[in-house]
Amino acid sequence: MSQRIVRSARQERLHGILQTLLEDKSASPQSLAALFDVSVMTMHRDLDELQRRGLLRKVHGGVVVERTRSHEIAASLRSLLAIPQKLAIAKAAAQQVRAGEVVMLDDSTTAARMIPHLLGIEDLRVATNYLPALADLAASGEAAIQALGGDFDHAHESFLGLGTIQAARAIRADSLFFSGTSADLTGVYHQEEKIVALKEQMVASSRRCVLVMDSSKFGQDSLHLMTEWHDIDQLITDDGISDEILDGLRSQGVDVQVVVVTTEQRAG
Structure with missing residues (x-):
């Protein structure tokens, strides 16, 4: 068996392990070993x-993939969560977005789902630090791209650090579409200082800041208060948010x- 086939088989297993842990948070190394033979x-x-990735x-006695007040889950896992809600929010x-605008997207998997709906808007420039979004934009060739570079972070699949902050400081966007890991009536939070x-x-x-956040993230906080509500011009969320x-x-x-x-969207 070639090394390429072996690597491919292991990568498929690694992806399967992550999907299993998202669905069954009580899975142990022993039960996972039996499941994947x-x-x-x-x-x-x-x-x-x-x-390592x-x-x-x-942790002692098991494995943790869900977010906590001090730990965010990786982008590849976040992209698998609340998909119908994120799609509806991103479309809205x-x-x-209007022709001729400069739009900034953060590295949230919700903001990234806006990209298919942005393609074809005339004279649009999109600035982002999220590598999958940059790749999708580059592949389409239908929008000008402003890459916010810096140190690449594998878990977030994005560029972070001082270089990225300086790149963001150097431009002026008409609109920012961004998200956080949790929110309450005080503001929006994230676990990581960077x-x-x-x-x-x-x-x-x-000039305008739009928070795109699915309803599952409301009613809780995280380690760092990222922004208060008076800094946000609009929130777009789904109908799962509590009254x-x-x-x-x-x-x-x-x-x-x-x-x-809709029920059909939730069913996939």
Whole structure:
């Protein structure tokens, strides 16, 4: 068997392990080994590799992939969560973009889903630090691209650090579409200081700031307060948001657009 086939088979198994852990958070190395028909030692090596890539954390007695107040999950996992909600939010957000604008997108998997709806808008320039978004834009050839470069972070699949902050500071965007890991009536949060510093600069560099965030992230906080509601011009979320949170935001004067996710969309 060639090395290429072996690597391909392992990569498929690694992807399958992540999908399994998203669906079954109680899965253990032993149960995963039995499911994928490999030895427990091989499974531990696979889990070590996924941990090295920043895709999960091994803890005593198990494995953790979900976000906590101090830990964000990797971009490749975030892209698998709340897909119908993100698609509906992204479509609604893209409808606000006009010809000739400069649009900034952060490295959220929700903002990235705007790209198919942005293609074809005349004289559009898109600035982002998210590598998959840059690749999609480059492949389409239908929009000018402003890459916000810096140090590449594999877990986030994006460019971060001082270089990226400086790149964001150097431009002025008509609109920023961004997200966070959690939100409550105080504001929007993220677990990592380096992410907070960059998104604060993105907000400062944009004339209009639109938060695109699915309803599952509301009603909780994280380690760092990223921005308060008075810095956000609009929130676009889905109809899973609670009436309590919705009423609380609107009572503060927050402009909230709620998109409906149909049963068919939820079913995929």
